[in-house]
Amino acid sequence: MVVCSSQLVPQIQQWAHELGFSQIGVAGVDLSCAEPGLMEWLAQGFHGEMHYMAAHGLKRARPAELVPGTVSVITARMNYLPRTTPEGWQALEFARLADSAQGAVSVYARGRDYHKVLRARLQKLSDRIAEAIGPLGHRVFTDSAPVLEAELAAHSGQGWRGKHTLVLSRDAGSMFFLGEIYIDVALPPSAPVSAHCGSCQSCMDVCPTQAIIAPHRLDARRCISYLTIEHAGPIPLELRPLIGNRIYGCDDCQLICPWNKYAQVSSLPDFDARAGLSGQQLVHLFAWDEPTFLRQTEGGPIRRIGHERWLRNIAVALGNGLRATGSAELRAALHTCAQHESALVREHVAWGLAQGI
Structure with missing residues (x-):
């Protein structure tokens, strides 16, 4: 089934917000511009022992090959800073790193496994879409398959790729998780945003x-x-x-x-x-x-x-x-x-x- 409906995207965004997502975008399936960089990165061995990065060849940059029938990708962003995070939290984290007797655990890893949280909520979002438009060919991902998550997020206007390779948003920095729904429904893609790192390194x-x-x-x-x-x-x-x-x-x-x-x-x-x-x-x-x-x-x-x-x-x-x-x-x-x-x-x-x- 291939349906074009610009009215569907605002509804998806509303459902997503109710499920705890902070932003929804839509990307097309053409990531050919990312293929040369991916292949060069792999060729130089920068992926180390992450053999899964190379195991699927260019399927990582070709959503329609990974999931046949895919014509659009819904990208989702979910903030992960704990609800009790105080002002000046960055300084507190740097102080933690300066205390050599204390163990420093990355902020994202201090709570529940994000794979489980996002995957369950992405599936609920998919179910709501199917209820609205009928049978839906889809597959949900959260850092769990050969998917160029950051590239899809950038293509769909979630933010731009920072010099550290993470996605940056003017409204939310980078402290968020990403997830995707590959679907067989044609949706209008979101506009990408320009980069704002400037000369900062x-x-x-x-x-x-x-x-x-x-x-x-x-x-x-x-x-x-x-x-x-x-x-x-x-x-x-x-x-x-x-x-x-x-x-x-x-x-x-x-x-x-x-x-x-x-x-x-x-x-x-x-x-x-x-x-x-x-x-x-x-x-x-x-x-x-x-x-x-x-x-x-x-x-x-x-x-x-x-x-x-x-x-x-x-x-x-x-x-x-x-x-x-x-x-x-x-x-x-x-x-x-x-x-x-x-x-x-x-x-x-x-x-x-x-x-x-």
């Missing part, structure tokens, strides 16, 4: 590992979010000291961005920070056994890395804290896992202990 300058190697060019292999989440093996030795106390993800490029003074809090309780994750001491988090880790992270995004990588990440942070402070408490915590059954954990613990020599 704060995101590039602040990156602890200098992973943003050029404007709009990210080497994921150096990115702390990649290293602490996607990367399964040993963290490269030369990058460990630069990770500081970041144990899951990294927000630095967003914290420094001037546009995030306009970041909006979420309307949903799902993204409120869970007790036990935010503001916790490294020694406390390192003491979690696997059942405790699974219980504390149930329903959240952190669970996906597993207990072994959790300990690996914290061992690096403890080592960095030990080097900075010489704390006997941090040293003692590392010793508790010096004989851990995992070779990966033992190796990072040994490195951490060596930082206090």
